[in-house]
Amino acid sequence: MSLLEGRHALVTGAANGIGRAIAERFRTEGASVTGVDIEDGTDIRFDLADTAAIDGLVERVGPVDVLCSVAGINEPMWAVELDLARYRRIMAVNLDAPIMLASRLGRAMAERGYGRILSITSIHGLHGAEECLAYDVSKAGLEGGTRTLAIELGPHGVLVNALAPGFVRTRMSGDELESDWFRTIYVENRRLPLRT
Numbered sequence: 001m002s003l004l005e006g007r008h009a010l011v012t013g014a015a016n017g018i019g020r021a022i023a024e025r026f027r028t029e030g031a032s033v034t035g036v037d038i039e040d041g042t043d044i045r046f047d048l049a050d051t052a053a054i055d056g057l058v059e060r061v062g063p064v065d066v067l068c069s070v071a072g073i074n075e076p077m078w079a080v081e082l083d084l085a086r087y088r089r090i091m092a093v094n095l096d097a098p099i100m101l102a103s104r105l106g107r108a109m110a111e112r113g114y115g116r117i118l119s120i121t122s123i124h125g126l127h128g129a130e131e132c133l134a135y136d137v138s139k140a141g142l143e144g145g146t147r148t149l150a151i152e153l154g155p156h157g158v159l160v161n162a163l164a165p166g167f168v169r170t171r172m173s174g175d176e177l178e179s180d181w182f183r184t185i186y187v188e189n190r191r192l193p194l195r196t
């Protein structure tokens, strides 16, 4: 029997990159998958920044055994030039949506006594980077929320985890792996804030 036979999985960010790969793998493992994305190319087109509409999304999707929150965005923004609207959008997609989905679906999973919740965070949850204030805050926040959810839901058969990738070649990372930024600041200087 396949690992996810008979399970229904909800995967956000399923139209591209890591989310698409996870959705494909889940299907290979026997799950029925509902993919959600703001772009075409998966089952439900939905803007995860619309936090107030998430309860409606949960109702539409029905019972879910596995939630995998992958959708994420980033845009360069110096901390001292923070634009509140852009900051809030990044927080809504990267932090509020996975937390709301985990809250609502986690409750139903706990009532049924089984569930798996996985959120994709990032190395940015641990290490800051220039021009990434909102992204860094959102990923660190999601790791904190994951710990709380894990403690509350674990006794009810719901395992909650976060996976923090380093660099994965997708359209989001672009050519980061070849950049001076990655080679010098990340690798050679091992993320020392004063770079000495």
Ligand SMILES: NC(=O)c1ccc[n+]([C@@H]2O[C@H](COP(=O)([O-])OP(=O)(O)OC[C@H]3O[C@@H](n4cnc5c(N)ncnc54)[C@H](O)[C@@H]3O)[C@@H](O)[C@H]2O)c1
Residues within 6 Å of the ligand: 012, 013, 014, 015, 016, 017, 018, 019, 036, 037, 038, 039, 046, 047, 048, 049, 070, 071, 072, 073, 093, 120, 121, 122, 123, 164, 165, 166, 167, 168, 169, 170, 171, 172, 173
């Ligand atoms: N690529 C990397 O190196 C890397 C490293 C660490 C963490 N991550 C994280 O992995 C996740 C996936 O990133 P990726 O590299 O596959 O990027 P990607 O851009 O290829 O995929 C992100 C997906 O999220 C969707 N999305 C964006 N905004 C949305 C919204 N408002 N509503 C619904 N869907 C929305 C996009 O349409 C896209 O399909 C993100 O959370 C990202 O922060 C990526």
